[in-house]
Amino acid sequence: MRIIEDYNMYMEEIGIVKEKEHYTNCYFLKNKVLQLIEHRKLYYEKQGDNVILYEKEEGFYRLYYWISDIGSVNEIKNNIPVVIEFPYCKELSQKNKIELELISKLGFELGRESSQMVMKKEEVIWKDELLDDKVRFDYPNIDDFKRIKELLFVSFNTLFAFLPTDEQLKSLINNHNIIVAYFDEEIVGVLNTEQVNNTVWIRHMCIDKKHQGKNFGSSLHNEGCKRWINKAKEFRCWVDIHNISSVKMYQRQGYYFTDKKANEYVKYSQ
Numbered sequence: 001m002r003i004i005e006d007y008n009m010y011m012e013e014i015g016i017v018k019e020k021e022h023y024t025n026c027y028f029l030k031n032k033v034l035q036l037i038e039h040r041k042l043y044y045e046k047q048g049d050n051v052i053l054y055e056k057e058e059g060f061y062r063l064y065y066w067i068s069d070i071g072s073v074n075e076i077k078n079n080i081p082v083v084i085e086f087p088y089c090k091e092l093s094q095k096n097k098i099e100l101e102l103i104s105k106l107g108f109e110l111g112r113e114s115s116q117m118v119m120k121k122e123e124v125i126w127k128d129e130l131l132d133d134k135v136r137f138d139y140p141n142i143d144d145f146k147r148i149k150e151l152l153f154v155s156f157n158t159l160f161a162f163l164p165t166d167e168q169l170k171s172l173i174n175n176h177n178i179i180v181a182y183f184d185e186e187i188v189g190v191l192n193t194e195q196v197n198n199t200v201w202i203r204h205m206c207i208d209k210k211h212q213g214k215n216f217g218s219s220l221h222n223e224g225c226k227r228w229i230n231k232a233k234e235f236r237c238w239v240d241i242h243n244i245s246s247v248k249m250y251q252r253q254g255y256y257f258t259d260k261k262a263n264e265y266v267k268y269s270q
């Protein structure tokens with residue numbers, strides 16, 4: 001495994017594969033590649049005419065592939081977990097099935113099944129929930145960093161949730177991408193949002209276990225919609241399809257499923 005030093009090196013290594021008929025789960029935009037290179041988080045290895053990319057995360061790698069010769073793909077040797085994200089649309093194609101057979105042969109197992117949900121801004125279901133007068137919603141300040149990080153990392157599986165780094169989280173707080181729910185001046189809920197063109201993405205939303213089932217989630221979500229409604233045409237999110245309570249909460253808000261899906265496969269350390 002070697003680190004990718006610059007963008008030219010990246011294009012040179014994957015360019016040969018891209019020119020051939022190939023399989024890939026890598027759809028990086030240039031800005032994403034440049035960011036990973038700048039932070040020295042992008043590595044690669046070559047197996048015949050194939051290129052395997054590794055994005056370094058805290059305690060594990062995300063694996064992306066450019067494969068033109070499936071027969072020459074060798075075993076992935078890892079001493080920390082490796083995760084493959086596998087996006088697809090509607091039903092699995094024959095090409096998708098071939099890729100999944102390869103993923104299985106390499107020792108990966110299904111970790112999470114996700115689907116994308118969408119809600120047009122005209123379809124937002126506004127709810128005036130009756131909450132305790134000790135509840136309020138606001139943008140946090142940087143002093144709240146530790147509590148926000150704690151809630152995110154307790155609420156989500158770090159292998160699959162694309163949680164922000166410390167640097168990214170501080171930037172999200174400073175740029176008002178995060179809204180929090182306070183109960184008696186303690187942060188009990190976090191909503192992490194991002195605007196991409198005319199879409200506002202709900203990246204993460206979580207409520208402290210002690211306060212779940214009290215309408216905090218739907219109320220926090222509504223608060224986020226209020227603050228973004230004049231800047232967005234729609235809201236989107238990815239949900240674990242087996243997290244029934246989360247799916248139902250989004251459906252009550254006005255979301256419905258699109259045909260876009262993504263599964264995460266994991267190979268734990270050997």
